[in-house]
Amino acid sequence: MNIVIIGKSGQLAFELSRELKNGKHRVTFLGRNDIDITSSDNIGATLVPLSADVLINASAYTAVDKAEEDTEACNAINAVAVKNLATFCKAHGAYMVHVSTDYVFNGHKGSPYLTDDPIEPKGAYGKSKAKGEKALLDILPDASCLIRTAWVYSSHGTNFVKTMLRLMGDIPLLSVIDDQVGTPTWAKGLAEACVYAAENQTVGVFHWTDEGVASWYDFAIAIQELGLEKGLLDKPIPVLPIPSSQYPTLVKRPSYSVLDKQNTREEFVSCKFIHWRKQLSDMLDELKA
Known part of the structure; x- marks a missing residue:
């Protein structure tokens, strides 16, 4: 297949490049200097x-707090661009995989x-992603796969694991906040799901995270335990649980955003569903190497 990936600097694009490096498909990555996804004319000329x-x-605008003051740019990337890309796919008979978020x-x-x-x-941020979802499902309901995910990290880029x-x-x-609950997700598994959807032309709305449930505090404790075990940290420090009220942000984060994956398990039959702690351990091995 001829696969075009929009975005080439983020965590998902990094993992997609590794997942698709076998040469089975022709793959092109397009970054912000290669394509203006907010312009339908530029999309056509490029694609x-x-x-x-x-x-x-x-690609996505993911600066959740900054989005409150930068709504135009956030909407342009998360909503208008998705509409433009879906419209192009419909006009040219292409299939589209799009990644959304638990913040909807x-x-x-x-x-x-x-x-x-x-x-x-x-x-x-969540509203812009919801608009993008609606545009995709309205324009390309029979030739698209919408995958919602959450708490994504990898060995590439900036993320919670590397910050901790x-x-x-x-x-x-x-x-670390202990009253927001969800599921950490290694971008490697998410990339595998995106490629599976692309290769099988999977249609519908699906959820992809790693297995299990955690608070941010649970996640931080595991990062420290495994970091010490693997020699990425020299010594332990106290990690204290605090409520969200003690760490105010511009945007209120979802207090519970665990995503049900039953239909994903039924449809994505060759993908492996692995507990978040095992995924974290494997990513930290990679980071150390």
């Missing part, structure tokens, strides 16, 4: 010569969110 069978959108839910349910649960985003390791090596004590 038509590439004759893509599949488009994987690995309000976080109040208290049990894992099903793919067809009502969405109720709270901040500008840095802080644990630099400061004497750390406080």
Whole structure:
């Protein structure tokens, strides 16, 4: 297949490049200097010569707090661009994989969110991602795969795991929120799911995270334990649980955003569903190497 990936500097694009390095498909990565996804004319001029069978959108505006003051840019990338890409795919008979977020839910349910649960985003970021979802499903319902994910990290780029390791090596004590619950996700598994969807032209809405449940505090404790075990940290420091109220942010994060993956398990039959702690351990091995 001829696969075009929008985005080439983020964690997902990094893992997609590794997942697709076997040469089985023709793959083109397009970054912000290669394509303006907010312009339908530029999309056409750039993509038509590439004759893509599949488009994987690995680009997103993800600065959750900054989005509150930068709503125009956030909407342009997370909503307008998705509409533009879906419209192009429809006009040219291409299939599209798009990645969304747990932030489209309000976080109040208290049990894992099903793919067809009502969405109720709270901040500008979540609202922009919800608009992108709607555009995709309205324009390309029979030739697209929408994958929601959460708490993504990898050995590449900036993320919670690498930030925790840095802080644990630099400061004497750390406080981490313990009343926001979700599931950490290694971008490697997410990339595998995106490629599976592309190769099988999987249609519908699906959730992809690693297995299990954790609070940010649980996640931080595991990072320290495994970091010490693997020699990425020299000594332990106290890690204290605190409520969200003690760490105010511009946007209220979902208090519970575990995503139900039942239909994903049924559809993505060759993908491995692995517990987040095992995935974290493997990523830290990679980081150390």
